[in-house]
Amino acid sequence: MSKDHVERALESDAPLSAAVHQRDVGKEAAEERGWHEAALVGRSVTINRPRAEVYAFWRDFRNLARFLENIERVEVGDDRRSHWVIEAPAGRTVEWDSQIVEDEPDSLIAWESLQGGDIKNTGRIEFSDAAPGRGTLVTATIVYDPPGGDIGKLIAKLFQKEPKVQARRDLRRFKQLMETGEISTSAAPDAGPRGSFS
Amino acid sequence: MRALTWHGKHDVRMETVPDPQIVNPRDAIIKVTSTAICGSDLHLYDSYIPTLQRGDILGHEFMGEVVETGPGSTLEKGQRVVVPFVIACGQCFFCEHQQYSACDNSNPAEKADMSEVLYGYPMTGAFGYSHLTGGYAGGQAEFVRVPYSDVGPIVIPYGLEDDKVLFLSDILPTGWMAAENCEIEPGDTVAVWGCGPVGQFAIQSALIMGAHRVIAIDHHSHRLALAKSMGAEIINYHDVKVREALTEMTGGIGPDAVIDAVGMESHGFTIDNILDAVKTTVKLGTDRTHVLREVIMACRKGGRVSIPGVYGGMADKFPIGALMEKGLSVKTGQTHVQKYLPQLLEMIGEGKIDTTYIISHRLPLEDAPKGYKMFKEQQNEVTKVVLKPD
Numbered sequence A: 001m002s003k004d005h006v007e008r009a010l011e012s013d014a015p016l017s018a019a020v021h022q023r024d025v026g027k028e029a030a031e032e033r034g035w036h037e038a039a040l041v042g043r044s045v046t047i048n049r050p051r052a053e054v055y056a057f058w059r060d061f062r063n064l065a066r067f068l069e070n071i072e073r074v075e076v077g078d079d080r081r082s083h084w085v086i087e088a089p090a091g092r093t094v095e096w097d098s099q100i101v102e103d104e105p106d107s108l109i110a111w112e113s114l115q116g117g118d119i120k121n122t123g124r125i126e127f128s129d130a131a132p133g134r135g136t137l138v139t140a141t142i143v144y145d146p147p148g149g150d151i152g153k154l155i156a157k158l159f160q161k162e163p164k165v166q167a168r169r170d171l172r173r174f175k176q177l178m179e180t181g182e183i184s185t186s187a188a189p190d191a192g193p194r195g196s197f198s
Numbered sequence B: 001m002r003a004l005t006w007h008g009k010h011d012v013r014m015e016t017v018p019d020p021q022i023v024n025p026r027d028a029i030i031k032v033t034s035t036a037i038c039g040s041d042l043h044l045y046d047s048y049i050p051t052l053q054r055g056d057i058l059g060h061e062f063m064g065e066v067v068e069t070g071p072g073s074t075l076e077k078g079q080r081v082v083v084p085f086v087i088a089c090g091q092c093f094f095c096e097h098q099q100y101s102a103c104d105n106s107n108p109a110e111k112a113d114m115s116e117v118l119y120g121y122p123m124t125g126a127f128g129y130s131h132l133t134g135g136y137a138g139g140q141a142e143f144v145r146v147p148y149s150d151v152g153p154i155v156i157p158y159g160l161e162d163d164k165v166l167f168l169s170d171i172l173p174t175g176w177m178a179a180e181n182c183e184i185e186p187g188d189t190v191a192v193w194g195c196g197p198v199g200q201f202a203i204q205s206a207l208i209m210g211a212h213r214v215i216a217i218d219h220h221s222h223r224l225a226l227a228k229s230m231g232a233e234i235i236n237y238h239d240v241k242v243r244e245a246l247t248e249m250t251g252g253i254g255p256d257a258v259i260d261a262v263g264m265e266s267h268g269f270t271i272d273n274i275l276d277a278v279k280t281t282v283k284l285g286t287d288r289t290h291v292l293r294e295v296i297m298a299c300r301k302g303g304r305v306s307i308p309g310v311y312g313g314m315a316d317k318f319p320i321g322a323l324m325e326k327g328l329s330v331k332t333g334q335t336h337v338q339k340y341l342p343q344l345l346e347m348i349g350e351g352k353i354d355t356t357y358i359i360s361h362r363l364p365l366e367d368a369p370k371g372y373k374m375f376k377e378q379q380n381e382v383t384k385v386v387l388k389p390d
């Protein structure tokens, strides 16, 4: 049943993140990975910069914390390994190690969390040329195992919004940074004074 | 600093608030010398635009002196600048195509969701115009932080006084683009609904672009008189049936192009909870589209419909049949202000365009709340209020 939905969705020229039956997509993604459960977040953005530049910026994982809102920092170990840290309330952190599993210069970066981390997750970022003169198409696909227990609650509190919304915002910030060199903000008080609002 | 802040329907106040700071490299801080109240501000004053928050600083028509610059700004301290109400990055696909009011980057990522849900794709950022357009602090204040200051502001030579150039920030380019969207050809008759500032400048622009005749429609006699003084024929819709008048005045053909410079008027759109809208169905009220219906019905076959008037929600009983069967083309949008600035500044300098005749009242910034009340309640006499910090 679930296979049918996913296969039929694949007959359209659209990514699986746009499939109607997301639960089936998640089930299949979980099965593939031997996970208990999986959720898939996909989102594309067009960036008005050359592909090599966009790829290179992402490939240096230390840059990611500049536009991934919830990521406090990504520490780079060797060329393949990185350590990701989310700061949570009450001095707690959510952390995991990742390893790059595919890396094609200017085209693709994929990574997977390693055993023992706080959240199981994989990420895949594809870079391709947009129509001539229109820059680079970046497609992000994140698959994660929604954690339960304490960590799950912490994460839910921290993110407060759907992962899909979070991904969309993070990619917008990535685009802003690549195209303009800054991240647009109006946040008070630093970026925008406000009157009293008792 | 002192600034005009929004606190609710018909409740705007002067308050002391923190001074703005440079945050991003391309920012600049402007010390405001003149700022105006716009017809669009009335939509905020009347609480028809959702997502305003108490304490937000309003104002999107302003100019002043550069007092601080970030390392990426191309402005220099002491320069006089007029600032476009649309904030545009200059580097996205849209900005590169001079569609500045479609800039993909100036609306902060966390604010962009709302308009994406409403309109399919996020709107650009703007000054002092609710959180749908970014929640940026506005220009009815002593100082303003101007993001992407290397792209928007235009430097004004000393010698051209504020009153002559202030309206480059919005309504002059808006009237100009409204006329440009009519794709005027020799012999054309252009009909303009609304003789507020936008309508006035649309009339002037249409004549400059070579319209044979311009017919202006409103019900305020003073505003109509202003339109007439600029060369328009007039129709007061209180006394005259607009459609019938237009048909007769154009020998049974109808105007070649029509401009809706009225917009949603008093009926805006309401959203129960804009943030919830991300997850649930969007609940929109219907805009009052009386004028929009009338312009489409009045336009000649194969004619052009230009809509500078602001709409935010849904339309009921939209005359889609008249639009299709008559083969009309429609152009609309928030103004691509940056695109028109050099050209319009030059025309002002040469005396080809005068904008000062619409200013009816000059008040100190401290009296801004009074200015809003007057502009709202005495539309006939109060055509434009300019505020000056002292």
Ligand SMILES: NC(=O)c1ccc[n+]([C@@H]2O[C@H](COP(=O)([O-])OP(=O)(O)OC[C@H]3O[C@@H](n4cnc5c(N)ncnc54)[C@H](O)[C@@H]3O)[C@@H](O)[C@H]2O)c1
Binding pocket: B038, B039, B040, B041, B042, B043, B170, B171, B174, B193, B194, B195, B196, B197, B198, B199, B217, B218, B219, B220, B223, B237, B261, B262, B263, B264, B265, B290, B291, B307, B308, B309, B310, B333, B334, B335, B379
């Ligand atoms: N597209 C843009 O970027 C842009 C920029 C600025 C303003 N605007 C919009 O343009 C519109 C006009 O702005 P303004 O500053 O001139 O506002 P305004 O409120 O001063 O003027 C509106 C005029 O329309 C007249 N009017 C109302 N109902 C009418 C009808 N049925 N027929 C004919 N006239 C009618 C009113 O009497 C008034 O004189 C507003 O909707 C405003 O939000 C758009």
Ligand SMILES: [Zn+2]
Binding pocket: B038, B039, B040, B041, B060, B061, B085, B170, B171
């Ligand atoms: Zn305005």
Ligand SMILES: [Zn+2]
Binding pocket: B088, B089, B090, B091, B092, B093, B094, B095, B102, B103, B104, B105, B106
């Ligand atoms: Zn842009």
